[in-house]
Amino acid sequence: MNAPDFSATCPLPIAQYPHVLMAHGGGGKLMHRLLEDVFGRAFRNPILDTRHDSAQFTVPPGRLAMTTDSYVVRPIFFPGGDIGSMAVHGTVNDLAMSGARPLFLTSAFIIEEGLPMETLWRVVCSMRDAAQKCSVQIITGDTKVVDKGKGDGLFINTAGLGVIEHAQVIAPQNVQPGDAIFVSGDLGRHGMAIMAVREGLQFESTIESDSAPVHEIVLQLLAAGIEIHCLRDLTRGGLASALNEIAEAAGVKIAVEQKAIPVREDVHAACEMLGLDPLHVANEGRFVAFVAARDAARAAEILRSSAVAAGAALIGRVVDQSGSLVTLKSLLGASRILDMPSGEQLPRIC
Amino acid sequence: MKFLDEYRDGDLAQKLAAEIHRVTTRPWTIMEVCGGQTHAIVKFGIDELLPPKITLIHGPGCPVCVTPLEVIDQALEIAARPEVIFTSFGDMLRVPGSTTDLLAVKAKGGDVRIVYSPLDAVKLAAENPDREVVFFGVGFETTAPATAMAVYQAAAKSLKNFSLLISHVLVPPAIEALMSAPNCRVQAFLAAGHVCAVMGYEEYFPLAKKYQVPIVVTGFEPLDILHGILLTVLQLESGRAEVENQYVRAVSRAGNQPAQDLVRQVFQVVPRKWRGIGEIPQSGLGLRETYAAFDAAKKFQLTDHRVEEPAECIAGLILQGLKKPHECPAFGTRCTPEHPFGATMVSSEGACAAYYRYRRHEPTERVVTQ
Numbered sequence: 001m002n003a004p005d006f007s008a009t010c011p012l013p014i015a016q017y018p019h020v021l022m023a024h025g026g027g028g029k030l031m032h033r034l035l036e037d038v039f040g041r042a043f044r045n046p047i048l049d050t051r052h053d054s055a056q057f058t059v060p061p062g063r064l065a066m067t068t069d070s071y072v073v074r075p076i077f078f079p080g081g082d083i084g085s086m087a088v089h090g091t092v093n094d095l096a097m098s099g100a101r102p103l104f105l106t107s108a109f110i111i112e113e114g115l116p117m118e119t120l121w122r123v124v125c126s127m128r129d130a131a132q133k134c135s136v137q138i139i140t141g142d143t144k145v146v147d148k149g150k151g152d153g154l155f156i157n158t159a160g161l162g163v164i165e166h167a168q169v170i171a172p173q174n175v176q177p178g179d180a181i182f183v184s185g186d187l188g189r190h191g192m193a194i195m196a197v198r199e200g201l202q203f204e205s206t207i208e209s210d211s212a213p214v215h216e217i218v219l220q221l222l223a224a225g226i227e228i229h230c231l232r233d234l235t236r237g238g239l240a241s242a243l244n245e246i247a248e249a250a251g252v253k254i255a256v257e258q259k260a261i262p263v264r265e266d267v268h269a270a271c272e273m274l275g276l277d278p279l280h281v282a283n284e285g286r287f288v289a290f291v292a293a294r295d296a297a298r299a300a301e302i303l304r305s306s307a308v309a310a311g312a313a314l315i316g317r318v319v320d321q322s323g324s325l326v327t328l329k330s331l332l333g334a335s336r337i338l339d340m341p342s343g344e345q346l347p348r349i350c
Numbered sequence: 351m352k353f354l355d356e357y358r359d360g361d362l363a364q365k366l367a368a369e370i371h372r373v374t375t376r377p378w379t380i381m382e383v384c385g386g387q388t389h390a391i392v393k394f395g396i397d398e399l400l401p402p403k404i405t406l407i408h409g410p411g412c413p414v415c416v417t418p419l420e421v422i423d424q425a426l427e428i429a430a431r432p433e434v435i436f437t438s439f440g441d442m443l444r445v446p447g448s449t450t451d452l453l454a455v456k457a458k459g460g461d462v463r464i465v466y467s468p469l470d471a472v473k474l475a476a477e478n479p480d481r482e483v484v485f486f487g488v489g490f491e492t493t494a495p496a497t498a499m500a501v502y503q504a505a506a507k508s509l510k511n512f513s514l515l516i517s518h519v520l521v522p523p524a525i526e527a528l529m530s531a532p533n534c535r536v537q538a539f540l541a542a543g544h545v546c547a548v549m550g551y552e553e554y555f556p557l558a559k560k561y562q563v564p565i566v567v568t569g570f571e572p573l574d575i576l577h578g579i580l581l582t583v584l585q586l587e588s589g590r591a592e593v594e595n596q597y598v599r600a601v602s603r604a605g606n607q608p609a610q611d612l613v614r615q616v617f618q619v620v621p622r623k624w625r626g627i628g629e630i631p632q633s634g635l636g637l638r639e640t641y642a643a644f645d646a647a648k649k650f651q652l653t654d655h656r657v658e659e660p661a662e663c664i665a666g667l668i669l670q671g672l673k674k675p676h677e678c679p680a681f682g683t684r685c686t687p688e689h690p691f692g693a694t695m696v697s698s699e700g701a702c703a704a705y706y707r708y709r710r711h712e713p714t715e716r717v718v719t720q
Contacts, residue, residue: 199466259360272354274466275441275698332363332572334395336708342687 020115025145038121039109039141042128047104047139055139057104063164065100067091071156076119079193080209083156084126086284089213090235091160092134096215097231097287099170099222100162102134107158108142112151123154134213136160162215166222172249174229179318180296181254182289184214184303185311186262187239191281192270201274207266212285217306226299227292234283237341240326241280242288244340248324256316256338257329279328280341290318357571358394366576367399370583377403378586379535380579381528381671383521384542385412385699386570392704394572400579407535407671408704410524411542413489414441414697415669416624419657421517422447428484428515428650429460435478437471438486439493440464445696448657468493468500468514475504475512484646487516491545494518494635495609498616501641513646516636519622521545522553523633528670529561536671538582540568540575543597550605554593562591569597616641625693626659626666665692668701675705682706 023030040048047055071087081089088105095102107127111120131138189210196207214233221228230250232242239261247254263271263278271278285308291299296314303312328338382388388408391397397406410416426447429436436452443452443462456462461481465471468485475483487497497518504512521542528534541554546567554565564585568578578596585592595601613635622634637645659665662680667673675681675694685691687703694700698707 199464201466268354330394331358332360332394332396332399334398336393336395339707342707 017117019117020111020113020120020145022113022145022147025111025143031143035143038124039143042124043107043131043138043141045137045139047137055104055106057139059103059161060163060165065095065098065162065164066159067094068157068159069094071158072152073194074152075194075197076123076153078197078209079206080190081211081284082123082126083154084123085130086209086211087156087158088127088130088134088136089211089284090233091158092136092213092215093233093285093287095160095162096213096218097170097233098162098164099166099168099218099228099231100164100215101219102136102160102162102215104161105131105136105138105158106140106160107138107156109144110151110155110157111143111145112153113145113148115153120154123156130213134215168222168228170228170231172230172246175246175250175252175290175318176229176292177252177318177320178293179229179290180293180299180314181243181256181316181318182291182299182303182312183234183239183261183315184217184287184289184309185210185285186264186267187234187283187286188263188267188271188278188281190284191238192267192278194282195274196270201270203266203270205266207270210283210285212308214285214287214308217303217309218287220306221289221299221302224298224302226295226302228289229292230290232288234286234288236282238278238280238282239288240277240338241340243326243338244324246288246290247326251324252321253319253323254316254326255319255329255335256326258331260313260315262311262313277341279338293317354571357569357573359573363396363399363572363576366573366580370399370404370576370580371401373580373587374401374403374583375587377405378537378583379405379407380538380540380582381407381409381536382540382568382575383409383411383525384540384545384570385415385697385701386544387540387542387568387575388412388701389699389704390570390572390575392708396572396575399576404579404583406579407674408668408701409528409539409671410624410627410669411490411521411545412694412697412699412701413493413519414445415665415693415700416519416626417442417445417488417517417693418623418625419448419659420623421515422451423449423657424647424652425452425486425515426450426455427652428646429455429462430458431460431482431650433482435461435463435474435481435483436486437463437465437468437474437483439466439488441697441699442486442488445693446690468497469503472500472504472507472509472512475509476507479511481511482649483512485512485514487514487518490519490521490542491549491613492542492547494613494617495548495606498612501616501637501644502612504644505641510643513644513649514637515646517622518617518635519624520619520633520635522557523630524624524627525554525557525565527627527630527633529557529563531670533672536563538564538586539566540578540582541565543567543569543574543601546595546597546601546605548606548609550603550610551593551595551601552603558591558593564591565593567593567595567597567601569600624669626663626669628666660691663692665694665702668694675702676709678702
């Protein structure tokens with residue numbers, strides 16, 4: 001979604017302040033105007049509008065889920081999203097992984113001096129739109145401005161609060177032998193979209209990030225009574241890291257099949273070219289679900305009926321509780337370890 | 351994926367494997383020269399499809415692994431200089447020198463950047479006239495033409511702030527060195543397809559004849575590798591020692607002539623030390639005198655780096671095919687990709703790293719049952 005034309009709609013006159021200044025974080029009039037006219041106006045809701053040091057609100061009965069995350073993506077705008085929408089989706093998705101209905105977000109901005117005001121406005125508008133789509137309210141926040149060279153344009157930190165309206169325990173410790181393992185769609189698109197822009201790589205078509213909120217489909221699964229044992233969003237480290245973390249926390253052996261794991265052709269090609277494994281690459285709108293075996297067919301049907309998980313696939317099973325290990329059956333039928341990536345993903349020589 | 355999935359077809363792989371089983375009557379030891387092939391063999395489990403009589407040993411064809419420790423140390427010294435933008439292919443960044451690695455230099459403030467082509471480094475030099483841009487030129491015949499093109503372009507643009515730390519190596523002299531070693535077990539080679547795409551395969555005929563070894567130019571996909579092994583076994587079983595080309599879709603006998611011409615114009619053949627193996631005569635490429643101004647080692651007047659490999663590391667034996675990674679007592683315990691003793695554990699194409707990533711349950715279980 002595009003931000004409205006900046007010069008026409010941004011409340012801070014661009015001619016006067018085309019860039020963020022140190023004074024915008026200094027606690028004086030300029031900061032007050034930034035908070036009121038940019039953040040206050042974009043995110044407005046009754047709780048934020050009280051303009052208090054802390055937000056006051058009532059929560060519905062039930063267990064609560066809480067999460068926090070920081071967003072440092074470069075470039076700030078990328079095909080398929082930007083740091084603002086990604087911050088909302090990422091936080092909402094973390095809450096969704098507990099099966100929670102997201103209610104409230106906080107947002108703290110660390111802005112590097114000199115950031116174009118238009119950039120900030122576009123990010124804020126994108127956050128506002130994403131929050132509206134996810135039916136969450138941004139109810140409190142913070143702004144700091146750091147010296148030029150001390151930040152990378154813009155960092156965003158969020159916290160999220162959601163309510164758990166079901167009785168299931170969704171956690172790695174609940175994973176059981178026989179569980180069916182689903183991924184909610186094709187893998188690796190966010191990471192490759194970012195890498196393509198960052199490194200100036202050009203492919204035949206633009207790879208767009210998969211950044212999207214997934215809470216609705218999780219709530220649908222729960223509403224249908226699907227017994228979900230564990231959920232994990234597949235961000236940094238990709239599927240390989242998520243499966244290894246769960247195998248380790250649950251003390252289980254997991255077996256997945258290469259040919260069942262969906263990876264789009266252009267992403268596959270880009271990964272091959274750079275010597276990266278799509279199973280190690282980050283996603284922003286994908287999750288893995290461990291579902292009780294008897295509910296697998298119904299879960300597949302529900303997942304595939306939604307737009308965000310239309311490409312969902314059953315990729316493997318939990319084998320037993322004889323130790324923590326993830327194995328991958330290769331296209332040739334041989335079985336090997338699927339390990340966590342070691343350190344940063346580095347493109348190889350040849 | 352088009353032109354890729356076709357070469358990863360499980361049913362066809364099983365058929366090729368069955369054919370290899372059918373034609374194999376005696377034990378054979380085959381070396382795949384290239385680290386990319388090692389990686390594919392372990393990743394796809396190709397060796398598990400082969401008859402037990404066939405032993406694959408993993409050769410020295412990983413450019414990251416064979417770059418000598420002292421050259422890495424030189425790279426670290428240059429990269430730490432404040433005026434330098436040090437550019438490198440990604441997987442060199444994690445390779446440990448004798449004290450640290452390029453990632454650590456970057457963390458301490460060194461301007462170390464990953465590039466995808468040496469030409470990107472030339473572009474950086476043109477854009478940053480007040481900085482010294484250095485490219486870490488490593489690799490086999492595959493990357494040498496691109497490095498040569500970078501030198502050629504930098505010379506054409508009269509760039510004074512661009513230089514290269516060169517450690518290019520050549521495959522045929524390494525095969526010669528392996529075959530002439532007294533303890534050599536290798537009976538046949540899978541030659542690296544992409545090296546031959548550049549160089550052709552003329553230079554392998556004298557080697558096949560002199561050492562009576564089959565040499566089969568082989569690609570990198572599972573079906574390529576299985577097909578290459580089948581052709582090799584057929585030669586071995588019938589007592590032939592010929593140069594054959596499995597990778598016909600990419601390799602011609604003469605190779606890429608313009609690329610070879612450019613390499614010859616910029617580089618000359620020099621003796622080169624290989625990490626874990628030692629010096630091999632006429633096995634590397636160095637800048638010709640005409641282009642000496644682009645030699646970073648001369649430009650920065652580096653201190654003399656003489657360093658010893660960690661005594662416990664058996665990377666040398668692994669690179670020569672004398673040991674398998676899990677036969678090392680430090681494998682997977684004291685030596686891991688996070689704390690590597692030697693380069694074979696660092697590079698994604700190193701044999702140790704490939705075994706660690708895909709196989710480490712095996713040796714552990716073996717140790718337990720012993």
